[in-house]
Amino acid sequence: MYEHDVIVVGAGGAGLRAAIEAHEEGADVALVTKLHPVRSHTGAAEGGINAALHEKDSWDLHAYDTMKGSDYLGDAPAIDAFAKEARHEVIQLEHWGMPFSREEDGTVSQRPFGGLSHPRTTYAGAETGHHLLHTMYEQVVKRGIEVYDEWFVTRLAVTDEPNPSDRTCHGCVAYEIATGELSGFYARDGVILATGGLGQAFDHTTNAIACTGDGQAMAYRAGAPMEDMEFVQFHPTTLPSTGVLISEGVRGEGGILYNDNEERLMYEYGYANNDGELASRDVVSRAELTEVNEGRGIEDEYVHLDMRHLGEERIIDRLENILHLAEDFEGVDGLDEPMPVKPGQHYQMGGTEVDEYGHSCVDGLYAVGECACYSLHGANRLGGNALPELLVFGARAGRHAAGAVEEEPEIPTGPGAKSDDWDEESPAELGAVDATDPIAADGGAVATPQEVLEQAVETERERVETLMERDGINHADVRAKVQKTMTENVNVFREESNLKQALKDIREAREEYQNVAVADPSRTYNTDLIHTIETRNVIDVAEAIALGALARKEFRGAHWRKQYQERRDDEYLKHTLYAWNGGNPELYYKPVILEGHEEKYEPKVRSY
Amino acid sequence: MSTKIEEKPETETEADEQTSPGEQRRELKRERAAEREQQIQEELSEAEETVGIKVFRFDPEVADKEEPRFDSFTVPFFRGMSVLDALVYARDTYDSSLTFRHSCRQAVCGSDALFINGRQRLACKTQVSDLEWPIRIEPLPHQDVVKDLVVDMEHFYEQMHAVEPFFDPDETPDGELEEQRQTPENREKVKLSTRCIWCGACMSSCNIAAGDNEYLGPAAINKAYRFAMDEREGEDRKQERLRIVEQEHGVWRCQTQFSCTEVCPKDIPLTEHIQELKREAVKSNLKFW
Numbered sequence: 001m002y003e004h005d006v007i008v009v010g011a012g013g014a015g016l017r018a019a020i021e022a023h024e025e026g027a028d029v030a031l032v033t034k035l036h037p038v039r040s041h042t043g044a045a046e047g048g049i050n051a052a053l054h055e056k057d058s059w060d061l062h063a064y065d066t067m068k069g070s071d072y073l074g075d076a077p078a079i080d081a082f083a084k085e086a087r088h089e090v091i092q093l094e095h096w097g098m099p100f101s102r103e104e105d106g107t108v109s110q111r112p113f114g115g116l117s118h119p120r121t122t123y124a125g126a127e128t129g130h131h132l133l134h135t136m137y138e139q140v141v142k143r144g145i146e147v148y149d150e151w152f153v154t155r156l157a158v159t160d161e162p163n164p165s166d167r168t169c170h171g172c173v174a175y176e177i178a179t180g181e182l183s184g185f186y187a188r189d190g191v192i193l194a195t196g197g198l199g200q201a202f203d204h205t206t207n208a209i210a211c212t213g214d215g216q217a218m219a220y221r222a223g224a225p226m227e228d229m230e231f232v233q234f235h236p237t238t239l240p241s242t243g244v245l246i247s248e249g250v251r252g253e254g255g256i257l258y259n260d261n262e263e264r265l266m267y268e269y270g271y272a273n274n275d276g277e278l279a280s281r282d283v284v285s286r287a288e289l290t291e292v293n294e295g296r297g298i299e300d301e302y303v304h305l306d307m308r309h310l311g312e313e314r315i316i317d318r319l320e321n322i323l324h325l326a327e328d329f330e331g332v333d334g335l336d337e338p339m340p341v342k343p344g345q346h347y348q349m350g351g352t353e354v355d356e357y358g359h360s361c362v363d364g365l366y367a368v369g370e371c372a373c374y375s376l377h378g379a380n381r382l383g384g385n386a387l388p389e390l391l392v393f394g395a396r397a398g399r400h401a402a403g404a405v406e407e408e409p410e411i412p413t414g415p416g417a418k419s420d421d422w423d424e425e426s427p428a429e430l431g432a433v434d435a436t437d438p439i440a441a442d443g444g445a446v447a448t449p450q451e452v453l454e455q456a457v458e459t460e461r462e463r464v465e466t467l468m469e470r471d472g473i474n475h476a477d478v479r480a481k482v483q484k485t486m487t488e489n490v491n492v493f494r495e496e497s498n499l500k501q502a503l504k505d506i507r508e509a510r511e512e513y514q515n516v517a518v519a520d521p522s523r524t525y526n527t528d529l530i531h532t533i534e535t536r537n538v539i540d541v542a543e544a545i546a547l548g549a550l551a552r553k554e555f556r557g558a559h560w561r562k563q564y565q566e567r568r569d570d571e572y573l574k575h576t577l578y579a580w581n582g583g584n585p586e587l588y589y590k591p592v593i594l595e596g597h598e599e600k601y602e603p604k605v606r607s608y
Numbered sequence: 609m610s611t612k613i614e615e616k617p618e619t620e621t622e623a624d625e626q627t628s629p630g631e632q633r634r635e636l637k638r639e640r641a642a643e644r645e646q647q648i649q650e651e652l653s654e655a656e657e658t659v660g661i662k663v664f665r666f667d668p669e670v671a672d673k674e675e676p677r678f679d680s681f682t683v684p685f686f687r688g689m690s691v692l693d694a695l696v697y698a699r700d701t702y703d704s705s706l707t708f709r710h711s712c713r714q715a716v717c718g719s720d721a722l723f724i725n726g727r728q729r730l731a732c733k734t735q736v737s738d739l740e741w742p743i744r745i746e747p748l749p750h751q752d753v754v755k756d757l758v759v760d761m762e763h764f765y766e767q768m769h770a771v772e773p774f775f776d777p778d779e780t781p782d783g784e785l786e787e788q789r790q791t792p793e794n795r796e797k798v799k800l801s802t803r804c805i806w807c808g809a810c811m812s813s814c815n816i817a818a819g820d821n822e823y824l825g826p827a828a829i830n831k832a833y834r835f836a837m838d839e840r841e842g843e844d845r846k847q848e849r850l851r852i853v854e855q856e857h858g859v860w861r862c863q864t865q866f867s868c869t870e871v872c873p874k875d876i877p878l879t880e881h882i883q884e885l886k887r888e889a890v891k892s893n894l895k896f897w
Contacts, residue, residue: 036761038806039709039717053787091785097775097838098803099795104787122800130716131802140773178754208711242715243686328733329714331688472633473640475702515633520705522670523753528704 004030004146007171007399008194008214009153009186011116012040012127013387015194015371016136017394017402018358018578022192025402029145030172031186032354034152034210037137039207041196042390045129046217046247046321048121049093049391050384051086053110057118059083060598066385067113067296069280071379071557071567072603073228073575076596077410078356078374082385082392084597087369090122091393094568097411098135101125101318104131113253113384115280115608121384126247126321132387150177153214154463156252157184157189158362159447159458164223164579169365171447172218173460173593177530180523182461184453190401192366193219193352194394200534201542202345206238206245215371217537218399219352220544223419224360224413225579228350229541230548231558233381234492236284239343240302246322246341247411248383251277255307257288258338259296265303273386279608282380282558285343290352292342306336343492347386348541349377350548353413357405361414361425368395374411379557379591403439411593419574422587427500428507430543432583433514467532472517481509482535482542490546495562499550506543513539545583547578551587569603601608648701655684659696660742663706667755670705676753678744679703691724691743692731695757703796707759718805722757723749723813728809728871764808767825770871771832771852779844794839801834801881803874809863810868810878822857826868826878829853833881836888847892854889862886 001496008015011033022029031037052062060074063083094108101109101123113121123130128328155173159166172188174460195215199207220226236257251257257277259265266272271287272279279287288303297303307315307322312335315323317603326332351369354360356374360367367373369390375387399405427531447455469556485505489498513536554568555561574589594601653659662680667673679699692710701704709719712730722730723746725739736743751759810819814884817825824832835841836849853859859882868878 035711035717035719036765036806039711039719041712042804043716044712070817088785091787094787095775095777095780095785097835097839097840099798100790102790102792102795104792106791107785125715125799127803130805134802134804142774142776143771208717209713210711238634242713248700325714329688470630470633471637473637474700474704476704477640514629515636517633517637518704520707520829522667522705522755524667524669525707526705526756527707 001184001186002030002567003186003188004028005187005189006192006398007032007185007384009015009172010040010194010196010343011037011131011137011147012194012196012369012390013042013136014390014394015192016133016140017391017453018192018368018398020136020139020143021395021398022342022402023143023145023597025399027189030185031145032148032151032153034150034177035138036149037147038134039393040133040349041131041211042062043133044208044245045132045387046126046245047113047249047252048111048123048384049090049387050113050116050120050382051090051122051388052083052118052120053087053090053122054118054120057120059087061117062086062120063202063596065116066376066382068604068606069380069382069603070513071380071606072569072601073375073378073556073592073595074079074575075411075593076601077593078376080597081396082376082389085392086388089337089388089395091425093135093391096135096139098124099131111249112278113382114248114251114275114278114284115382116384121252124247126249126319129387148174150591151175152177152533153218154533155187155456155460156218156365157453158222158365159389159452161413165361165416167223168363169222171450175464177525178210180526182464184457185454188481190364190366192368192397192401193371194369195371197370198348198538199345199480200574201486201545203487204238204243205345205487206227206235206243208596209346212533212534213541214539215367216352217540219360219365219367220540220580221579222362222365223580224362224367225577226350226541226544226573227353227577228375228378229348229544229578230552230576231349232345232545233281233347233349233558234285234343235346236281236343237305238342238346239326239330240340240342242329244325244505245346246325246339247319248281250305250307250319250322251316253307254310255305257284258304258306258344259291260298261296261403265291273455275608281383283608285492288343291512299338300339302342305341306338307334308338347381347485349373349379349381351548354408355411355413356396357400357409358393359400359409359413359439363544366401368393368397379559399441408558412590415579417590418577418588419591420589422589425549426503426547428503430547431580431585433511448563452477460480464529467516467518467529470517472515473512474519475513475516475535478512478516479535479538481512482506482538486545488544490549491559493562494549496550499546502546503550505580506539506546544578547587548578552576573603617675619803622801635858644701651684652682655686655863657685658682659685659694659736661698662742662744663695663698663757664746666753689736689737690732690744691722691845692720693732694736694743695731695745695896707755716805718807721748721807721809721873723747723812728813730807730809730873748808750812750818751808763821764811764827767811767828768831770824771828772849773831773835775835775838775841776845777840778844779876788840790840799832800876801830801837803876804830804879805874807873809871809873813867814873815865815867816861816863820857820861823861824858827887828881829859830878830881832875833885850885850892853885859889860887
């Protein structure tokens, strides 16, 4: 068994930032990641990091833009803390050596981004995430923080009191990919999940193969609910054949979207009369798909993003990486011709329910970055807000886990925060198929942390043995089924019948998962086993997304419903929670908090 | 809202032999195998072309893979197909034990540097149509093979860490931090060096590294360059960095064969950076002499 004060699961931007902060506060920290840290998907972020640096800009404008972008589903305590601390985090990153793009006077450059009232997006070319990831990993190396790379965390070690708010997380179980060794990781002070996105629940995504919703699903089964999962961001500019992202920076620098008639669609058809291409991402994605659906798409599939008029010098200076991506993954020369783009799954606004310190209702269990929901992004995330999020909340959770925070959180979590239940029936069965999956110790018996861990390791060992020894079908079929139905039925435009179909398909996939087996008999680097375990996580997060989408009968942010074309503040100014409840899931709601540090945010019509 | 949990017997002894879960699973597996066989035939016959890949296989603990061998797979070709796409198809369709690292699919995570048709390349950004067929896919040379296409990267990481790869200025200010200045020219100077994705292609291509296990290698030296040339760090730190790369197994081992520069998937002028550090080292030695 391994033992540390704080264990951080996942070593992308949020995990690295959390580890650095906990280390600075004197904790013995370890990072446990299924990849090597520099392979994490933060490295694929392109556009930038929002922070109010200029004199003319201010944190409250940033907070206001974020609240408006969230379509008033963000919680003010999280938004205010975020906007206030983003500046410090960006300057800190600069002092860690981040190679930001610069102005002539040597200051950090900032560019306009969608939904922002001020150009406040700092960047490093069109490869900001790569530089942020490497800069922070370098600081982890500098501090000698222990990294267990290519160790896949499969389970949290949590006590099993009936009410999740009474439970404690004592660590996790991890599988060393190179050797097949399963070990317990005892965390004296806390486990911070920073496992990233869940794009593999869809088949056209900008996310990496590794983005399988592991943290959200593990925390969910351990008792921490998933929050606002129906809010999925579809990025308006991804390459049609691969889903590779073309940064919003292209539009920030002046790139224009055209339909098949060579019309500037955002203005021609009134999707965003003020901000045009720089409207919020959900607005632009719907605009593009409407063009395609109404017959003005190119090859009935995509639209064109043109940046040629920016000139070669500016493109090379600020967007060079985009030229490489378009060339390598779509065979298009962005200096010579417009680039084909269409919406693709990009970011999950929802995640593990946590407060503004990243702490979940389970004591000692934290979540930060994309796998978490504070809630900062609400119904829609603004471009350039994910990278400062992982800095601000990574730091906050690291500090809290190390015992350096005395303030009480303002955002309530767990069953106690519930305001009302969803009172309809699901069209398909939900949750566990077989006998419930025990969390840890038996029957709420008092157990030492070591016993809880040992039991968790034993449960995982049995699960791995079963998958390895039995005969059965390939998980890839099951995963493909989930991806297909999610992309067909739980996409940008959502209809009741499609959402119901998705839930039925997901149920079928879950039942089929009972029959999966790992064909590779080896203990050495068995990716067949890793992917098979991930697929179970994909099923759980897909179910949460589809059910949350069916239950929310309104149009808010990224969530569009055919039958409900209005935002309904009277009914739905509330967060969706989805709790595992011992394998018998429960969907309920809690109120949105609009009372901020300075003032109360009043929901307004959201137009761009 | 609630749903009932259906309990199903798990062990074979509890159920009739004909319908035991184990038997059901085996039956389902047979059905799937038959469906898959049919699907493969359809996909292969529908595809205008098929491409053959020959993939290196090795697993130290599986009887028929202890001796390295090549397996051939036939994959339906489509326009825009990458070598990674072909590998994924082969794994998900024919053999789920086929093992390789991959994640981002867009040349930034650096997981899938492989030896493809005799050259180090990233599988995700290498187009099948640009290669001679059948395509021969091997693990990176000069590194221990863990299994199939997966190599042990530990030595590569150790060399990267040996150059103290972190921003470490001479002085750190107290109190609330203010933004430092960096000229656009200086940022431009380090720009290409910061693009390294730690894929290991350069190290694998280098003859010197192959013969001298302690040689820092092109990626690590490029990392040292990235910091030594950054004006924000300060002169003292730069001198320390030059001393690190000047050691016996440092920059002077490079014989400017340019193999690293040729294979770098991010087009970093590695050899030039090594040469520039040699010049800087000479200059600073003269200064202190």
